[in-house]
Ligand SMILES: NC(=O)c1ccc[n+]([C@@H]2O[C@H](COP(=O)([O-])OP(=O)(O)OC[C@H]3O[C@@H](n4cnc5c(N)ncnc54)[C@H](O)[C@@H]3O)[C@@H](O)[C@H]2O)c1
């Protein structure tokens with residue numbers, strides 16, 4: 001059974017998907033202290049989180065079986081992604097399930113701020129009728145400045161258009177043409193500050209965006225501007241915001257997110273002109289069902305089938321692409337594994353050539369699969385599709401890839417050269433039909449080897465009786481030969497023999513074969 005731990009509140013529909021899966025056992029344990037999580041994480045293959053669980057290096061270190069961290073939602077600032085990558089743990093999120101809900105929350109916050117809805121509610125509940133004090137304003141014809149025109153920012157802009165607001169956008173990573181095509185005006189950040197009556201931030205929290213809205217930024221804004229932050233705490237500097245509200249520069253702010261969550265006691269929260277929600281941006285039934293269902297499917301796809309979707313630290317290989325390149329990933333993995341067993345001494349360089357009709361195919365996952373296959377027998381820890389390129393780099397292995405469309409004998413051919421101090425080995429592989437894996441060349445020998453199972457690679461002299469003698473030795477030890485492939489070198493003097501056996505060949509039988517007449521060498525391979 002594969003074990004999944006859900007450590008934050010997850011929609012029932014997602015938990016049910018895990019429960020309904022025959023190969024999955026799911027535990028829901030929310031509100032764990034960091035040391036409690038560290039104490040139990042070693043049992044689990046997958047961890048499902050939202051924004052509360054902190055997936056630190058210590059958690060990842062303790063998660064010896066952990067293969068994947070799945071975020072039911074978007075933000076991953078609570079996950080140490082580099083540490084996960086190094087340990088080969090896939091980190092994935094569900095990037096679309098809560099974007100409408102969060103955009104609606106930003107609009108709701110803007111409207112509530114503008115019309116003093118929280119203050120009105122509170123004053124009535126406290127027995128006051130603050131009608132005069134709580135006069136608001138219209139958003140009609142006002143300018144909304146949207147910082148970050150991604151999935152959520154673009155929906156906010158669209159909804160604001162429906163409120164008949166003017167919308168200006170700042171996003172340095174989206175072309176002005178794209179913004180204009182969506183019906184909005186692209187402006188510089190300074191122009192946005194100068195023109196906006198409302199500013200709503202929808203950027204990820206990065207080094208560059210932390211404190212983006214700070215004193216210097218507030219100074220450039222219109223007097224009486226209103227600020228909305230439903231992205232991440234700290235994008236708006238809380239101390240500077242408090243000063244700006246205090247001075248009247250900022251007429252009010254709506255925060256769904258905080259530098260520290262929960263924020264505890266802080267002066268900002270005591271301000272009348274500050275309205276807030278406890279990170280409720282994504283908290284609707286619809287969004288929570290969307291993200292819970294998505295994360296459950298994604299995790300199952302990965303831990304059961306190896307399909308990677310929406311990972312942030314490994315290329316996604318899904319759907320159509322996986323159908324196309326999946327067999328090449330598999331043959332690449334086996335070729336790498338074969339090379340590892342042929343190599344003597346540390347690997348210095350790996351050269352991968354894709355020859356033939358690979359047009360329109362992103363071969364990066366295949367190269368990663370090759371490295372995974374090659375490095376797995378060489379290192380003590382788990383190498384997988386996530387960390388293989390990093391492990392290669394750390395081992396000082398130079399990896400070169402090239403693609404050429406000029407096919408020779410095969411429509412698609414992958415050639416893998418591995419260079420060590422002892423020399424170079426070449427292995428070439430392809431797919432026959434839809435998915436038959438074949439190794440078609442090893443150094444100078446042409447063959448059609450199915451790269452799987454227990455294999456004996458034997459070099460011998462091409463003389464009568466040599467192959468028969470090998471068969472007799474194996475037969476005497478009750479070892480059945482499933483398949484045999486014989487290749488001949490260019491001068492016809494030597495053979496390469498691949499014997500696929502139903503069971504592994506014991507060491508003493510290999511020794512017997514090595515001393516047999518006409519046998520030059522015997523290498524057992526496991527593919
Ligand atoms: N409050 C919530 O519950 C909640 C829910 C979902 C997402 N979020 C947060 O909302 C934010 C936006 O999410 P999204 O899904 O729209 O992300 P996204 O990746 O789709 O969009 C982010 C946009 O920000 C832009 N950007 C990056 N750096 C920028 C910069 N320095 N200046 C201006 N633009 C910049 C990017 O180009 C991108 O277009 C994230 O911080 C996410 O964590 C919060």
Ligand SMILES: O=C(O)[C@H](O)COP(=O)(O)O
Nearest residue numbers: 050051052073074075282
């Ligand atoms: O990044 C997100 O998806 C939101 O911030 C939602 O966070 P939550 O799942 O903890 O509500």
